Amino acid sequence: MIDWDVITQSLPEFWGGLQVCLLLLAISVGTGFVLSVPLAMARVSARRWLAWPVWTYTYVFRGTPLLVQLFIVYYGFAQFEVVRESLLWPLLREAWFCAWLAFALNTTAYTTEIFAGALRATPAGEVEAARAYGLAGWRLYSRILLPGALRRALPQYSNEVVGMMHATAIASTVTLVDITRVARDVYANHLLPVEAFGSAAVIYFVLTFAMVGVFKLLERRYLRHLRHQRTR
Amino acid sequence: MFHGYLGAILGGLGITLATAALSLAVACGFGLLGAVAKLSRSRTARGLAETYTTLIRGIPELVLMLAIFYGGQILVNRLAEAKGWDYIDVPPFTAGVLTIGFIFGAYLTETFRGAILAVPRGQMEAATAFGLTRSQALRRILLPQMVRHAIPGFANNWLVMVKATALVSIIGLDDMLHRANMAASATREPFTFYMLIALVYLAITTVSIGLLMLLERRFSLGVKGIRF
Numbered sequence: 001m002i003d004w005d006v007i008t009q010s011l012p013e014f015w016g017g018l019q020v021c022l023l024l025l026a027i028s029v030g031t032g033f034v035l036s037v038p039l040a041m042a043r044v045s046a047r048r049w050l051a052w053p054v055w056t057y058t059y060v061f062r063g064t065p066l067l068v069q070l071f072i073v074y075y076g077f078a079q080f081e082v083v084r085e086s087l088l089w090p091l092l093r094e095a096w097f098c099a100w101l102a103f104a105l106n107t108t109a110y111t112t113e114i115f116a117g118a119l120r121a122t123p124a125g126e127v128e129a130a131r132a133y134g135l136a137g138w139r140l141y142s143r144i145l146l147p148g149a150l151r152r153a154l155p156q157y158s159n160e161v162v163g164m165m166h167a168t169a170i171a172s173t174v175t176l177v178d179i180t181r182v183a184r185d186v187y188a189n190h191l192l193p194v195e196a197f198g199s200a201a202v203i204y205f206v207l208t209f210a211m212v213g214v215f216k217l218l219e220r221r222y223l224r225h226l227r228h229q230r231t232r
Numbered sequence: 233m234f235h236g237y238l239g240a241i242l243g244g245l246g247i248t249l250a251t252a253a254l255s256l257a258v259a260c261g262f263g264l265l266g267a268v269a270k271l272s273r274s275r276t277a278r279g280l281a282e283t284y285t286t287l288i289r290g291i292p293e294l295v296l297m298l299a300i301f302y303g304g305q306i307l308v309n310r311l312a313e314a315k316g317w318d319y320i321d322v323p324p325f326t327a328g329v330l331t332i333g334f335i336f337g338a339y340l341t342e343t344f345r346g347a348i349l350a351v352p353r354g355q356m357e358a359a360t361a362f363g364l365t366r367s368q369a370l371r372r373i374l375l376p377q378m379v380r381h382a383i384p385g386f387a388n389n390w391l392v393m394v395k396a397t398a399l400v401s402i403i404g405l406d407d408m409l410h411r412a413n414m415a416a417s418a419t420r421e422p423f424t425f426y427m428l429i430a431l432v433y434l435a436i437t438t439v440s441i442g443l444l445m446l447l448e449r450r451f452s453l454g455v456k457g458i459r460f
Contacts, residue, residue: 063437064430065398068409072430075416076423166292173402180295187298193306197299205290 006195010186014199017179018207021168024096024178028103028168029161035108040115040149041141054112061109067170069106074098074174099171107164114160118153119145151222158215162208169204179203234424237415241425244408245432251325251397251407255332256390262337267344281341288338294399296335301327301403328400336393343385348374350381380451387444394436408432 043054061069077083077092091097122145130144172181183200187193220227234241269281288296305322312320351374359369401410412429416422 060434063434065395065409065433067398067401068426068430068433071409071413072423072426076426079421079423169292169294170399172294180292180298183295184298187302193299193302197295197303200295201291201299204292204295205287208290 002198003190003192003195006186006190006192007199010182010196010199013177013182013185014179014203017177017182017200018203020171020176020178021165021207024099024103024168024171024176025161025165027100028107029164031100031104032107032111032164035104036111036115037146037150039108039112040119043112043116044119058109058113061106062113066102066106066167067173070099070102070170070174073102095171095175099174099176103164103167103171106167107160110160110163111157114153114156115149117156118149121152122148154215154219154222158212158219161215162211165207165211166204234428235415235419235421237411237419237425238428241408241411241415241428241432244406244411247325247406248394248397248408249436251328251332251400251405252390252394254329255336255393255397258329258333259336259340259389259393262334263340263344266337266341267348270341270345271348285338285341288335293332293335293396294402297328297331297399297403300331300334304330324400324403324405328397328403328405332393332396332400336389336396339389339392340386343382343389344378346385347378347380347382351377380448380455383444383448383451387440387448390440390444391437394440395433398433 039054039057042050043058045051073092074095083089083092126144126148127140130140135143168178169180172178172184175181177185179200183196186199187196190196266281266284269277270285272278301322301324304327308320308322312318355373355377356369359373364372397407398409401407401413404410408429412425416425419425
């Protein structure tokens with residue numbers, strides 16, 4: 001029924017695809033995290049000129065498909081002479097760079113909203129107490145607001161990271177040889193959809209639950225103070 | 233500016249919207265079925281529904297789509313061969329709608345399950361006390377009340393789903409993105425066309441958010457709100 005030979009033969013390619021998937025995920029999510037913290041602070045700011053541009057950015061990037069964003073970066077920018085002659089062109093010509101740019105900008109938009117929501121959920125008493133102790137500005141953020149908000153954001157953030165791992169499959173459309181691309185190549189060579197896409201599905205599935213497990217451990221550590229409140 | 237491709241791309245918008253709308257109908261079907269199965273007393277039904285939602289959430293949409301499109305094609309034809317029928321070509325539109333519906337059905341299962349649980353028990357008990365049959369009670373009491381609780385999750389899923397329809401262009405469906413691909417390569421102006429459809433997607437999102445807010449207000453009539 002299942003042609004195991006085809007699967008064992010393509011295992012080295014799938015291993016390479018797995019590495020591409022994880023590397024792309026790591027650099028995109030890493031960039032996303034670093035950018036999202038200050039952007040979330042700007043998003044919840046009472047100063048309109050700070051909050052409004054961030055709102056526009058997240059609205060645009062969350063309102064359009066990632067696939068289209070990737071195509072705009074990878075195929076779109078090349079339309080302009082200015083871009084082709086700029087210093088950035090050697091980078092924008094690279095599928096890796098384009099995928100990283102599109103994925104990082106996309107996940108930053110979602111992560112910013114997650115962190116901003118968590119910041120807004122800070123109990124008012126915490127901020128009042130911190131202000132009473134004389135904390136303000138950056139110190140209020142770094143010692144009180146951010147540690148609490150990032151913890152509260154953990155469950156949603158883990159969804160975003162797993163979602164991003166699934167989204168890396170889209171990079172297969174711009175010549176990156178990730179797990180999905182390998183599966184499509186195996187399918188094209190052998191016309192065996194179950195073997196090709198089944199193998200890819202198993203890899204993604206195991207990866208998903210491994211990541212969910214790691215995040216569960218993180219939640220157990222960082223949300224320990226909430227454990228007794230759990231109903232289930 | 234669009235070299236006469238504007239009409240073709242807006243025609244593709246029709247296909248994108250039709251895909252999204254039909255997928256939503258399929259997803260609601262799978263979602264309701266899944267939710268009822270998850271809340272049922274039968275262990276088999278619960279197990280099946282649990283497997284369904286776990287599997288779907290563990291695999292990327294694109295991979296599922298490719299698997300169902302190419303795998304389904306072969307499965308259907310093996311069946312046709314066994315029955316002695318002619319070769320059957322699964323149209324990408326059908327494959328796309330069924331796949332997206334099947335995938336988002338898993339997400340809607342959770343939404344609907346939560347919404348059903350959010351309806352107070354007393355409502356169903358009262359319905360039984362009034363002599364309504366089980367199906368009458370489901371249709372007239374449970375469903376109208378669960379809608380209100382399901383709307384936020386439903387709205388979220390719809391927004392994700394509209395964007396997921398862009399993936400059907402990969403399995404050869406002639407949607408908006410597919411037409412933009414062709415216009416981009418014919419005119420060598422990819423930015424213009426991808427930007428155009430990005431704006432169209434943004435417009436769909438904006439209109440959807442507005443409509444869903446109206447819907448939520450309609451279904452929350454008579455619910456006491458808290459004023460902050």
